[in-house]
Amino acid sequence: MMVEAVPLHTLSSRGATTVKKHTGALLMKFASRIKANGYDTTENSQGIVDFGVSENKLMFDVFEKKLAEPKIQTLAPHMLFYDVMAGNLRFRGALAEFLTERLNAAKPLDPKNVRVCNGAGPMMELVASSIGDPGDCLMMPMPCYGGVFWDVGGRAEINVVPVHLTSKMEEGDTMPFQLTAKKIEDTYNKATAEGKKIVGILLINPHNPLGDIYSAELIMDILNVCHRHSLHVIMDEIYMMSIFDTEAKFTSVLSLPNIPDPQRVHLVWGFAKDFCMSGMRCGVLYSVNEAVNKAVDALVYFNMIPGPIQHVLTEIVLDKEWLDNVFIPTKYSRMREARSYMCDKLSALGIPVRKSPSGLYIWADFRKYIQPLTPENELVLFEKFMDAGVYLTPGIEAFNCGEPGFFRMVFTVYRDHLEVGMERIAAVLKDCAENGLTKPQADNAEAPTSADVKEESLEDLLGLLQGRISSSGWLEETRTQNWATQNPEALEQFKQAMKSQEGFGDK
Numbered sequence: 001m002m003v004e005a006v007p008l009h010t011l012s013s014r015g016a017t018t019v020k021k022h023t024g025a026l027l028m029k030f031a032s033r034i035k036a037n038g039y040d041t042t043e044n045s046q047g048i049v050d051f052g053v054s055e056n057k058l059m060f061d062v063f064e065k066k067l068a069e070p071k072i073q074t075l076a077p078h079m080l081f082y083d084v085m086a087g088n089l090r091f092r093g094a095l096a097e098f099l100t101e102r103l104n105a106a107k108p109l110d111p112k113n114v115r116v117c118n119g120a121g122p123m124m125e126l127v128a129s130s131i132g133d134p135g136d137c138l139m140m141p142m143p144c145y146g147g148v149f150w151d152v153g154g155r156a157e158i159n160v161v162p163v164h165l166t167s168k169m170e171e172g173d174t175m176p177f178q179l180t181a182k183k184i185e186d187t188y189n190k191a192t193a194e195g196k197k198i199v200g201i202l203l204i205n206p207h208n209p210l211g212d213i214y215s216a217e218l219i220m221d222i223l224n225v226c227h228r229h230s231l232h233v234i235m236d237e238i239y240m241m242s243i244f245d246t247e248a249k250f251t252s253v254l255s256l257p258n259i260p261d262p263q264r265v266h267l268v269w270g271f272a273k274d275f276c277m278s279g280m281r282c283g284v285l286y287s288v289n290e291a292v293n294k295a296v297d298a299l300v301y302f303n304m305i306p307g308p309i310q311h312v313l314t315e316i317v318l319d320k321e322w323l324d325n326v327f328i329p330t331k332y333s334r335m336r337e338a339r340s341y342m343c344d345k346l347s348a349l350g351i352p353v354r355k356s357p358s359g360l361y362i363w364a365d366f367r368k369y370i371q372p373l374t375p376e377n378e379l380v381l382f383e384k385f386m387d388a389g390v391y392l393t394p395g396i397e398a399f400n401c402g403e404p405g406f407f408r409m410v411f412t413v414y415r416d417h418l419e420v421g422m423e424r425i426a427a428v429l430k431d432c433a434e435n436g437l438t439k440p441q442a443d444n445a446e447a448p449t450s451a452d453v454k455e456e457s458l459e460d461l462l463g464l465l466q467g468r469i470s471s472s473g474w475l476e477e478t479r480t481q482n483w484a485t486q487n488p489e490a491l492e493q494f495k496q497a498m499k500s501q502e503g504f505g506d507k
Contacts, residue, residue: 018154022150022154030386034048034050034391039389039417039421046389048389048390049389049390049417050391051390051392051409051410051413051421052398053410054208054360054361055276055410056412057412057413058276058331058334058335058414059330059331063276066316066322066327069315072312074311075308076311079306079310079311081307083304085297085300086117087310088310089111090314091314092114092115094314095114095284096109096110096111096113096114096286097109098317098318099114099254099269099286103254103255103267104255105254106254109254109286110288113287113288113293115284115285115293115300116283116285116305116310117283117285117296117300117304118303118304118305119270119281119282119283120238120268120270120284121147121150121151121283122303123268123270123285123296124152124234125155126296126300127268127285127296128151128152128234129155129295129299130291130296131200132158132199134157135159135197136159136198137160137161137196138202138234139160139184139187139198140162140201140203141183142164142399142401142402143165143399143401143402144204144207144208144209145208146393149400152202158199159196161187161191161196161198162400163179163183164187164402165177165178165402167406176354177210180218180221181221181222181224184201184222188229200226200231200232200264201233201234202236203233203234204236204237205235205237205240206358206359207358207359208239209359209361209393209395209408210356210359210363211357211358211359211363213248213250213251213357214251220256223253223256223265224260226264227264230261233266235252238272238274239273239359240252241274241275241328242273242274242335242359243357244332244335244336244339244358245358253265253267263288264289265287265288266285266286266287266289267287268284269283269286270284271313281305281309282310282313334412338412338413339362341411341418341419341422342362342418342422343362345426346364346409350368351364351365351366351368352364360412361408361409361410362408362411363407364392364406364407364409365405365406366405367405367406369381369433369437370404378394378396378404378405379394380438381432382407384432384437385425390421390425390428392410393407395408
């Protein structure tokens with residue numbers, strides 16, 4: 001298949017680097033492919049079932065009725081004109097009231113400390129730009145939501161330093177992939193000894209992709225570590241109302257009565273996950289740091305939410321009766337049912353899953369089907385799933401997991417999609433069990449020419465390098481000396497690509 005080369009020479013160095021970083025990420029690379037060929041029972045039964053994108057698609061019928069209510073359909077003149085860029089005052093007041101209750105905040109949230117923009121990811125960028133300079137670093141437990149590398153690294157140019165968590169339990173751990181304050185402090189000490197400037201840590205609670213909920217004790221331990229080193233804490237609580245286990249206890253950072261350094265604690269939340277509205281594009285920041293808020297006020301000029309959307313979301317969060325009696329119980333019931341179906345099917349296939357009380361996804365262990373167990377073979381299994389018409393995200397490429405074999409699977413999809421997707425996964429694993437894990441072969445009719453391969457491999461290689469170098473110890477493991485013996489052709493392509501790209505080459 002002919003690959004159209006992007007004419008990067010027409011861009012600035014900054015523009016070319018941005019394209020490479022964006023298109024090199026696996027999540028970005030496959031997003032358009034899935035949207036263009038998505039599964040539909042009647043219209044496209046051979047399309048790709050999407051278990052990869054973290055969206056809750058179980059509640060459309062409920063929202064269809066809610067959004068048709070007259071008070072939500074109201075259009076007032078002020079909605080069509082400029083307003084406060086960081087959110088109109090009524091919306092911010094409603095959010096302060098809503099979050100005070102839902103987060104069980106230690107004290108009422110002040111609307112003057114609330115900011116909104118067009119998504120939680122963009123809000124991450126605004127906060128990162130406000131607390132760090134290009135080249136500075138934020139720590140983050142890994143595996144983690146892969147989009148964060150773009151959120152804080154795309155335009156803000158903040159690097160991510162992994163706090164690596166593994167399936168092998170260390171001394172003091174009670175479960176695999178366990179986060180501790182000690183692991184964070186050890187990572188900080190190692191990074192600073194290497195000359196990196198750490199400005200803070202980014203935490204997702206409840207966690208993506210593990211689904212864990214951090215205890216009050218762990219959060220306080222982390223806050224104390226960060227206080228000792230004058231580090232900012234960006235706490236992403238975007239799944240705080242996606243906790244389907246009725247016995248689980250969620251602790252928001254804002255519920256803690258004695259935060260050691262409140263000026264450096266910044267909470268981010270949004271409507272995409274908890275309200276099943278990823279298309280509405282609304283992220284929320286709560287920070288008592290006046291300087292950070294002023295910086296966000298300046299930057300949010302480029303990220304304002306349209307007035308009509310602010311009106312709709314205001315009415316939704318203010319309707320406590322609907323939230324408590326319709327939306328939340330219906331959502332949790334449907335989530336539990338969908339998760340149970342996926343877990344049962346995976347259990348029948350011998351796939352262990354992480355026991356977690358929250359999230360829209362399952363962290364599944366496919367290691368028994370990946371032999372030999374290597375990062376390359378994890379991608380082979382991923383490609384086999386894609387060829388079979390089902391998309392689930394591999395741990396290393398999508399979440400920077402430090403070991404191969406784990407996939408995240410989103411279960412909050414339409415029921416027919418859930419059933420078909422699990423059937424396709426079962427067929428792939430049956431083939432693997434019978435024939436071994438073999439790399440899918442391209443159809444001869446689609447075989448690319450040598451020129452096509454060169455174009456595609458250069459762009460893929462450069463994009464992959466950009467993401468890998470900024471996020472892990474991959475550089476140490478992938479020296480050119482190894483390429484020279486293991487893949488001399490790739491080494492030669494890399495050298496030629498480096499010479500041809502502006503801003504790269506021998507120094």
